[in-house]
Amino acid sequence: MQIPFTKMHGLGNNYVYIDLFNYEIDEKLYSDLAIHMSDIYTGIGSDGMILIHPTTAADVGMRIFNKDGSEGKSCGNGLRCTAKYAYENGIVQNRKFHIQTKANIVEAEVSVDNNKVDQVTIDMGEPILARNEIPMMGNNDSKVVNEPFVVAGETQYVTAVSMGNPHAVFFVNDIAEAPLETLGPTIEKDMRFPESINVEFIEVVSSTEINFRVWERGSGITQACGTGACAAVVAATLNEKVTKSHPIVVHLAGGDLNIEWKEDNHVWMTGPAEVIASGLFYYKGK
Numbered sequence: 001m002q003i004p005f006t007k008m009h010g011l012g013n014n015y016v017y018i019d020l021f022n023y024e025i026d027e028k029l030y031s032d033l034a035i036h037m038s039d040i041y042t043g044i045g046s047d048g049m050i051l052i053h054p055t056t057a058a059d060v061g062m063r064i065f066n067k068d069g070s071e072g073k074s075c076g077n078g079l080r081c082t083a084k085y086a087y088e089n090g091i092v093q094n095r096k097f098h099i100q101t102k103a104n105i106v107e108a109e110v111s112v113d114n115n116k117v118d119q120v121t122i123d124m125g126e127p128i129l130a131r132n133e134i135p136m137m138g139n140n141d142s143k144v145v146n147e148p149f150v151v152a153g154e155t156q157y158v159t160a161v162s163m164g165n166p167h168a169v170f171f172v173n174d175i176a177e178a179p180l181e182t183l184g185p186t187i188e189k190d191m192r193f194p195e196s197i198n199v200e201f202i203e204v205v206s207s208t209e210i211n212f213r214v215w216e217r218g219s220g221i222t223q224a225c226g227t228g229a230c231a232a233v234v235a236a237t238l239n240e241k242v243t244k245s246h247p248i249v250v251h252l253a254g255g256d257l258n259i260e261w262k263e264d265n266h267v268w269m270t271g272p273a274e275v276i277a278s279g280l281f282y283y284k285g286k
């Protein structure tokens with residue numbers, strides 16, 4: 001099977017995109033295809049696979065699969081790249097349009113320079129804060145804000161936020177000391193998170209800046225995570241380290257995102273989206 005793809009990235013968080021408006025694949029192959037395409041040695045090499053697909057619910061649909069073949073429910077960097085692709089390939093004609101994910105329907109607005117999309121703004125919707133909707137163990141709908149969380153014999157303090165996909169946010173004094181490799185995989189698979197979880201370590205530099213590193217569910221350390229950056233700003237606000245409805249610059253390993261949790265309770269994200277390559281992937285099937 002020769003599958004046409006476009007590889008794109010948002011601040012280095014890179015995925016292999018397949019345009020299902022122009023190519024059909026059996027849904028039973030999605031997970032295995034994501035694993036094979038993501039493989040750095042025998043595949044294209046990426047943080048996962050994203051499908052851009054027709055939907056009656058919005059102008060365009062997006063599904064994200066992690067490197068391990070698991071399906072995520074949303075993807076901020078993926079949404080910006082999907083918006084860029086949809087506009088530049090005539091799937092949408094307006095600069096403002098809607099994208100459906102497994103979690104929700106978001107509004108995208110592309111800024112265009114010389115017929116190319118450079119920056120994309122996404123209204124990522126409202127954060128989900130109720131414990132049982134993150135989800136995190138504990139049958140109540142209380143918020144998880146700076147809650148003691150014993151892991152690897154030490155007490156950490158977790159703030160849990162869902163942006164349609166789950167995030168466990170921890171504050172550190174120095175981002176260079178973030179225990180990504182040690183605690184990331186342990187927390188990702190901790191039984192207190194029934195659907196596993198994305199793990200963020202953040203250093204609040206000032207009331208308008210956050211340093212950020214991420215261990216992603218199903219993909220490990222990535223250069224950037226858009227939904228994670230949104231969760232980080234929500235977590236910092238809930239812990240009164242930044243104030244609501246002020247734009248925050250989140251410094252990720254791959255670059256900066258502008259995030260704002262607005263008075264209407266929606267979280268807005270603005271950042272770049274780039275095409276890396278396109279071509280054919282020779283898939284042997286399962």
Ligand SMILES: N[C@H](CCC[C@H](N)C(=O)O)C(=O)O
Nearest residue numbers: 072075076077165225226227
């Ligand atoms: N990198 C993505 C998040 C992927 C989330 C995925 N790892 C999961 O929730 O399973 C982003 O830019 O938001």
